[in-house]
Amino acid sequence: xxxxxxxxxKKTYAEDSQTFPLKLDRYGYYLILAVAFxxxxxxxxxxxxxxxxxxxxxxxxxxxxxxxxxxxxxxxxLGSGGFMAVGAYATYKLMTSFPDLNIMxxxxxxxxxxxxxxxxFGLPSLRIKGFYLAVATLAAQFFLVWLFNKFEWxxxxxxxxxxxxxxxxxxxxxxxxxxxxxxxxxxFILVLVVGLAWVARNLTRGRIGRSWMxxxxxxxxxxxxxxxxxxxxxxxxxxxxxxxxxxxxxxxAVYLGAVEVGEAFGIQKxxxxxxxxxxxxxxxxxxxxxxxAFLVLMPVLLKNIMVGQLGWPxxxxxxxxxxIIGGLIMLTLIVEPHGIAQIWRVTKQKLRLWPFxx
Amino acid sequence: MFDQxxxxxxxxxxxxxxxxxxxxxxxxxxxxxxxxxxxxxxQGVMALFGALTLVGIQDGQxxxxxxxxxxxxxxxxxxxxxxxxxxxxxxAIGVMILFAWLVxxxxxxxxxxxxxxxxxxxxxxxxxxxxxxxxxxxxxxxxTLDLGINQGINTTIDSLTYDWFGYGFYIDNLDITAAIIxxxxxxxxxxxxxxxxxxxxxRAVADDHQAALSVGISLRKIWVIxxxxxxxxxxxxxxxxxxxxxxxxxxxxITLKALPVLMLGGFTSIPGAIIGGMIIxxxxxxxxxxxxxxxxxxAMGFTMNATENWFAYMLALVFLVFRPQGLFGDKIIERV
Numbered sequence: 001x002x003x004x005x006x007x008x009x010k011k012t013y014a015e016d017s018q019t020f021p022l023k024l025d026r027y028g029y030y031l032i033l034a035v036a037f038x039x040x041x042x043x044x045x046x047x048x049x050x051x052x053x054x055x056x057x058x059x060x061x062x063x064x065x066x067x068x069x070x071x072x073x074x075x076x077x078l079g080s081g082g083f084m085a086v087g088a089y090a091t092y093k094l095m096t097s098f099p100d101l102n103i104m105x106x107x108x109x110x111x112x113x114x115x116x117x118x119x120x121f122g123l124p125s126l127r128i129k130g131f132y133l134a135v136a137t138l139a140a141q142f143f144l145v146w147l148f149n150k151f152e153w154x155x156x157x158x159x160x161x162x163x164x165x166x167x168x169x170x171x172x173x174x175x176x177x178x179x180x181x182x183x184x185x186x187x188f189i190l191v192l193v194v195g196l197a198w199v200a201r202n203l204t205r206g207r208i209g210r211s212w213m214x215x216x217x218x219x220x221x222x223x224x225x226x227x228x229x230x231x232x233x234x235x236x237x238x239x240x241x242x243x244x245x246x247x248x249x250x251x252x253a254v255y256l257g258a259v260e261v262g263e264a265f266g267i268q269k270x271x272x273x274x275x276x277x278x279x280x281x282x283x284x285x286x287x288x289x290x291x292x293a294f295l296v297l298m299p300v301l302l303k304n305i306m307v308g309q310l311g312w313p314x315x316x317x318x319x320x321x322x323x324i325i326g327g328l329i330m331l332t333l334i335v336e337p338h339g340i341a342q343i344w345r346v347t348k349q350k351l352r353l354w355p356f357x358x
Numbered sequence: 359m360f361d362q363x364x365x366x367x368x369x370x371x372x373x374x375x376x377x378x379x380x381x382x383x384x385x386x387x388x389x390x391x392x393x394x395x396x397x398x399x400x401q402g403v404m405a406l407f408g409a410l411t412l413v414g415i416q417d418g419q420x421x422x423x424x425x426x427x428x429x430x431x432x433x434x435x436x437x438x439x440x441x442x443x444x445x446x447x448x449x450a451i452g453v454m455i456l457f458a459w460l461v462x463x464x465x466x467x468x469x470x471x472x473x474x475x476x477x478x479x480x481x482x483x484x485x486x487x488x489x490x491x492x493x494x495x496x497x498x499x500x501x502t503l504d505l506g507i508n509q510g511i512n513t514t515i516d517s518l519t520y521d522w523f524g525y526g527f528y529i530d531n532l533d534i535t536a537a538i539i540x541x542x543x544x545x546x547x548x549x550x551x552x553x554x555x556x557x558x559x560x561r562a563v564a565d566d567h568q569a570a571l572s573v574g575i576s577l578r579k580i581w582v583i584x585x586x587x588x589x590x591x592x593x594x595x596x597x598x599x600x601x602x603x604x605x606x607x608x609x610x611x612i613t614l615k616a617l618p619v620l621m622l623g624g625f626t627s628i629p630g631a632i633i634g635g636m637i638i639x640x641x642x643x644x645x646x647x648x649x650x651x652x653x654x655x656x657a658m659g660f661t662m663n664a665t666e667n668w669f670a671y672m673l674a675l676v677f678l679v680f681r682p683q684g685l686f687g688d689k690i691i692e693r694v
Contacts (some may be wrong), residue, residue, distance in 0.1 A: 076475060124675055128675075128679065131474070132621055132625075132683075135617045135620070135674070138617065138671055139674070139675045143671070146667050149664075220692050220693075267614070275482070278479045310428075312428045315498060316425065316428055319490045319494045319498065320494065321490070322486050322493070323486075323494065325490075326483045326485070326486030326487030326489070327483070327487050329480070329482070329486065330487065333476055333479060333480045333483065337472050337476045
């Protein structure tokens with residue numbers, strides 16, 4: 001009753017196959033977009049931007065990327081942190097080498113460079129499968145982080161070994177650098193998030209996405225019916241790495257401003273992105289967002305409660321946070337192994353029938 | 359050139375010892391993977407947890423002291439006793455078995471028949487959980503573990519090699535002890551799984567869950583046993599690594615060292631874990647020795663260091679491209 005589809009007629013194929021076929025969903029989506037673009041920038045302040053909104057948006061891009069690879073194409077990757085580092089260092093080198101280049105172009109170019117690196121590390125996936133592949137992608141993680149630490153060219157021979165983003169602006173608003181405003185950063189990232197989510201949605205429901213899913217469900221069978229595993233797996237690696245590279249680029253240039261590679265893009269980050277897509281839901285665009293929101297918001301919330309409200313010491317709160325996050329991951333997997341997206345699907349199904357359950 | 363060769367040999371022998379320590383962690387992985395198909399990421403944290411528990415029990419710390427103090431405003435720290443090493447080891451083993459039972463009861467039981475990736479994720483969650491619990495129970499500061507194991511240079515080998523080559527090899531007593539214990543463990547495990555009825559049941563479960571169930575083997579009991587054994591191995595690994603470098607968070611990172619060992623040796627093979635560990639241990643030390651040496655720098659124009667972080671993975675990666683199931687793993691047969 002609450003979630004009605006009666007009277008919602010489709011007259012064309014295009015209407016039937018749109019992303020939000022139900023009016024209620026569609027208007028809800030427009031409403032969210034309107035609030036995100038028009039409402040939030042009016043209310044945003046530095047704390048909310050840097051603690052919640054900007055990390056949420058950036059991690060959404062990263063988990064969209066990993067979800068394409070793991071959720072849609074079935075190739076488990078633990079190298080996301082390394083690929084984010086590639087995005088970040090590509091951004092840094094491009095920013096310092098070409099000062100006049102537009103920041104948006106730099107971010108997209110960094111994504112493209114990461115895609116290239118991703119394809120190289122994706123090559124073994126043609127031979128190695130399952131857990132062996134997951135562990136093999138750790139090679140990318142450790143090797144890339146080591147590489148960026150080792151060769152000084154990557155950080156322009158700076159003494160600290162850090163990279164820091166110079167100031168760049170777009171349409172007269174500063175996007176990167178210390179004096180950029182929260183609104184400008186937020187809008188810049190939001191545009192990218194919406195654009196990339198649109199791309200991801202349309203890729204995954206088209207021919208390429210279907211070949212990814214065919215490979216995921218059973219690669220040998222897919223090969224027999226004519227899906228080219230080489231092309232399919234490598235496109236998945238490329239697209240996924242592009243997204244993750246963009247996320248890394250934004251994480252460095254817009255969010256943090258200065259990073260040290262081992263600290264910012266360590267293996268913990270790879271696990272974080274994997275947690276996001278597992279908790280959110282494998283093979284779901286919505287799940288990528290909800291997973292990112294969950295894992296960004298929860299630590300902030302826990303910290304506020306334990307340190308802010310109860311006044312416990314910070315290290316104790318940190319340990320309890322680990323326990324709670326670990327426990328929640330296990331609980332989610334026990335209750336609903338397909339993630340929050342699945343809970344949402346079930347809820348929608350229930351709402352359609354409510355209050356008559358049969 | 360000859361002294362370079364000697365240094366290289368010394369590095370290789372030390373690598374071999376370290377490799378055996380990697381194998382210790384890898385063994386726990388293999389056991390669980392074989393019997394339940396679960397890729398247990400928490401193995402390293404189990405080692406950390408085991409070592410923390412051992413130190414905590416030995417020093418008579420009050421578990422969850424910091425939490426109790428924060429909630430009740432008290433100031434408890436320890437019971438004020440020091441237990442003998444043997445007793446605390448037995449108690450720590452007891453804790454690890456209790457832990458195995460809890461994991462089976464509250465986690466694995468609910469996840470039967472899920473995808474391997476889901477189980478893998480669950481163990482990552484478990485790793486986080488245990489890391490937090492370990493810190494909460496015993497505190498996060500670096501602890502020293504002293505069970506009376508000999509440490510420092512082995513003088514016999516030192517003087518012997520000095521007599522032979524004019525250069526004394528530096529080999530740590532602790533590493534030798536660890537290697538001997540690892541070898542004993544492997545022999546014991548092999549005997550156990552070949553000749554005891556529980557061991558036979560274990561192998562049956564590893565072979566085929568359903569067939570094992572149908573002849574009356576209790577899967578859940580086997581899982582508790584396997585996790586208990588893995589917990590014990592983790593405790594041994596934790597004690598060895600903990601005696602070497604102190605009991606601290608970085609202990610849990612040895613998981614990351616054991617993973618390439620597993621890949622190389624094959625996820626399902628106990629000898630594979632041992633030999634893989636040795637290959638990786640020797641390989642990374644020798645590689646580091648070569649690429650950081652001056653003559654490599656002369657030849658290539660640059661030297662590299664700290665390659666230990668990734669060399670094992672790269673080696674395993676390249677190796678797997680040619681042999682996807684690892685050295686001794688079961689051949690991967692795929693059917694449509």
